[in-house]
Amino acid sequence: MGSLRRWTWWSVAGAGAMVAVVTTLDMSTGRYGPLGTPLLASAVVLVTVQHARYMWRxxxxxxxxxxxxxxxxxxxxxxxxxxxxxxxxxxxxxAWYLLPAAVIAHVVANRPGGSRLLIVVVGTAAATLAGGVLRSPDVVGSLVMPVVLVGAFVTADLAQLWFWDAVLKLDRGQRAAEALAVAEERLRFAADLHDIQGHHLQAIALKGELTSRLIGRDDEAARRHADEVAELARTALRETREVVLGYRRASLGTEITNAVGVLRAAGIETAVTGDASDVPPPLQPLFGALVREGTTNVLRHSRARRCAVHISVADGQVSVRLHNDGARTDEPAGDGSGLAGLRERFATVGGRVEVDAGGDGFALVGSVRS
Structure with missing residues (x-):
């Protein structure tokens, strides 16, 4: 986006600079005299500045x-x-038809679509008349050429801005899709937690009220219900931990499915080769963490268009490789806390994590001998 922004800006700003250069060359002939030349130069400066200002807007x-x-x-x-x-x-x-053309271009760029054609037509007609179409012996040349020149200038400027505007809308759509994917996952987790804990909390509340009423009337029954409240609380705590562990330590297949969904929502084409179920169950949470970290790196630190996940289980060697084609050379070097944590976790089981930021992209590889 940054590179495209700069390209678009220098394209439209370059059009304004071209106007200044062409008219300056014409003024250098000296045909406008000592009074007319500075007046024309002032007009060129004003139009060029206004053009750059409103094109940026x-x-x-x-x-x-x-x-x-x-x-x-x-x-x-x-x-x-x-x-x-x-x-x-x-x-x-x-050369001087470029001045009104530049004004028309930046005006229509900042007006709604319904009024643009009218502004172009009226502005072109005014410029053609002002250029001397009624005074020139070459009526066809002085009529056709200004229309073509103004139309081409306005079309070129608007085409650049239209393309940038389309890309800007696509980028906003991708960001919204990413945020929606995160929100959906949070809602899923909240729903799971509510479904599991709702009945426990309700039972604890009812048992507590019953225990309160039985105190002083039937102490033995109250003591029994109090024990049941404690057991319900322990059960609720245990199941809460199971939900959180299941959320944080999902199977490798689940992590890959989630990663593919998020990456595709961000406009990154993703392909998976190999079978996640071949990875031994004790190692699935470990490689799931690798996939999560790799996906985060792709979204935050790359300009990837394609990503590939390869799972390999052969001769007791298990490896998962994430490769994307968008490695950024302007990112500071270093593994970061995420990769450092992965290296430590793999090291505890005799595995290793490797990175490769070559010219064809960025690869994150984790391997363990099972």
């Missing part, structure tokens, strides 16, 4: 319904005045 989203009509009209009037003045000094002032 449009990169936040096309059609923001900008209502600075007076400012836009004033800028367009300056551009048309410069074009008119140039038209009196040259038959067809082609």
């Amino acid at each position: 449009a990169m936040g989203g096309l059609g923001r319904d900008d209502r600075r009509t007076v400012e836009h009209l004033a800028t367009f009037a300056v551009a048309v005045a410069a074009l008119t003045y140039a038209g009196y000094n040259t038959p067809v002032p082609m």
Whole structure:
């Protein structure tokens, strides 16, 4: 996104710079005299600055319904005045048609879609008339060329911004999908916890009320119910721990399924080879942690488009390899706390964790001899 943002910005800003360069070259001929040249230069500076300013604004989203009509009209009037003045000094002032074209481009980029065509048509007609179509002997040349020039300039600027706007919307959609996946997992965990604990808590509450009523009336029964409350509490605590352990230590197959869902929601094509059920049960939580850490690294520290998970169980050697094609060279070196923790956990069972940040991407490999 950062690279595309820079490319888009320099493309539209470069169009404004081109206007300044072309008109400056025309002014360097000296045909506009000592008075006209500085006036035209002032108009060029104003239009170029306004173009850059509003193109930057449009990169936040096309059609923001900008209502600075007076400012836009004033800028367009300056551009048309410069074009008119140039038209009196040259038959067809082609370079100066770029000034109103730049104004039209940044205005339509900040207006809703319904009004853009009207602005382009009216602006192009005004620029054509100001350029001297009625004074020029070459009516066809002075009519067709300005229309083509203005239309091409506006189309080129808007095409760049339209593509950037589409990518921006896709990126926002991916972020929303990632957040939704996290929210769904939290809701699933909350539902599991509620289903398991709800009846225990209700039973404890009822037993507690009954015990309170029996105290002083039937102490033996109250003592029995109090023991049952304690047992219910211990059962609830044990099952809570089981839920949390099941959540944190899901099977390798479950972790891979979750990882594939999250990565695909982020727009990353993911392929899995091998069978997770071949991994011995005691090692599944360990490799599940590897898959979680690898997935987190792909989402946070890469620009991956594709990711591959390969599971291999052969001759007592178990390995899981996660590879993505989006390794970032601008990330600081180092394993980080997540990978350091993985290395320690694998080391306790005689395994190892390796990373490979080669030119074709980033690979995280965990292996253990079972």
